[in-house]
Amino acid sequence: MSQVHLIDHPMVQHKLTIMRDKSTPSNIFRQLLYEISLLMGYEITRDFPMEDVVVETPLETATLKKIAGKKVAIVPILRAGLGMVDGLRDLIPVARVGFIGLYRDEETHKPVPYYCKLPKGVDKRLVILTDPMLATGGSACDAIDLVKQKGCQDIRLMCLVAAPEGIKMVQEKHPDVDIYVASIDRQLNENCYILPGLGDAGDRIFGTE
Ligand code: PRP
Ligand code: URA
Numbered sequence: 001m002s003q004v005h006l007i008d009h010p011m012v013q014h015k016l017t018i019m020r021d022k023s024t025p026s027n028i029f030r031q032l033l034y035e036i037s038l039l040m041g042y043e044i045t046r047d048f049p050m051e052d053v054v055v056e057t058p059l060e061t062a063t064l065k066k067i068a069g070k071k072v073a074i075v076p077i078l079r080a081g082l083g084m085v086d087g088l089r090d091l092i093p094v095a096r097v098g099f100i101g102l103y104r105d106e107e108t109h110k111p112v113p114y115y116c117k118l119p120k121g122v123d124k125r126l127v128i129l130t131d132p133m134l135a136t137g138g139s140a141c142d143a144i145d146l147v148k149q150k151g152c153q154d155i156r157l158m159c160l161v162a163a164p165e166g167i168k169m170v171q172e173k174h175p176d177v178d179i180y181v182a183s184i185d186r187q188l189n190e191n192c193y194i195l196p197g198l199g200d201a202g203d204r205i206f207g208t209e
Contacts, residue, residue, distance in 0.1 A: 002171050004162075005180045007040050012182050015039075016160065020198045026207040030083060033132065033205065036160065036182060037087025044128060044158055044180050045070075045092065073098055073122050073152075077131040077143050078115065080201035084130035084158060098122060100129075100143045109192040111139040116146055123151030132201040134162035134181065136192050137169030144174045160201070161185055163194045 015032045018024055024032075051068035054061060072095040076082045081100075089095055101115025119125070127147050134140055140157055147155060155177045157170060162181045165188055170179055185194045193199070203209040 002175050003178045004167055004171075004184070005043055005178060006184065007043050007180060007182050009039060012036050012039050016182050016198075019160075019204075020196065022199065026204060029204045033083040033160070034087045037084040037130070037158075038091055039087075040158060040180055040182065041088045041091040044088075044156055071125040072096070073119050073125040073127045075100055075118065075122075075127055075129050075143070075147065077102055077129060077139055080132050080205055081130040083132060083201070083205040084160070088128065088130065088158075095128075096122070096125065098127075100146055102139045102142060104135075104139060104192075109136055109138070111142045113142065113146070118147065118150055122147070123153070125152070126154045126156065127152045129155065129157045130159075131157075132160035132205075133194060133197075134159040134166035134170070134179070135188060135194050136163075137166035137173075140166065140170055141173045144170070144177055156180060161194055161197055163188050 048070045049068040050065045053066045075098040078101040096119035098118035102111040158180045161183045
């Protein structure tokens with residue numbers, strides 16, 4: 001069974017509360033999503049392996065720690081997942097970036113694929129899939145299926161807000177994929193929107209309401 005890592009740090013929770021407020025404008029919403037992604041990045045990279053390196057400081061020779069060559073691919077689920085890329089990329093500047101385009105059909109609420117571009121050698125990298133919203137879980141599960149079809153075996157899912165229904169679906173279909181999330185909200189409404197949620201993340205990021 002995959003683990004759910006709830007990032008309940010006060011700074012993350014404070015910023016998320018401002019994002020949820022319907023009066024928060026698109027530019028602030030985007031900025032806060034960037035900041036939260038960077039902060040969540042600390043947790044998602046917490047278990048990265050380290051190695052000893054010898055460094056000449058201005059005062060002496062010291063044996064110190066560096067990350068031992070962990071290769072990462074950040075893969076946003078378009079559109080809203082794009083809002084989480086820059087924060088992660090500022091934390092892991094050598095990460096490659098891929099893209100998976102999926103939109104949720106308004107009637108069926110099922111994901112419809114429209115684009116997939118992944119970096120060369122993605123199967124040898126840790127894939128961090130990003131999407132602020134994990135609602136029914138359909139989009140995340142299809143995105144995980146896609147990267148698994150390309151041979152990826154080391155996959156993590158980073159979301160901002162999740163519904164219990166979405167977490168359950170990912171855990172059942174992909175028990176090998178850990179989920180990192182800033183909030184587990186109460187439930188879905190009749191249109192499969194998360195409650196209390198924050199509305200349509202893509203529209204709020206890109207001002208397309
Ligand atoms: C939203 C969101 C997720 C998906 C979550 O995307 O960003 O990708 O819905 O819902 P699910 O868990 O029920 O699949 P949307 O389809 O609105 O596309 P957008 O990001 O382009 O706005
Ligand atoms: N997609 C969103 O953007 N928000 C939700 O609450 C559910 C799906």
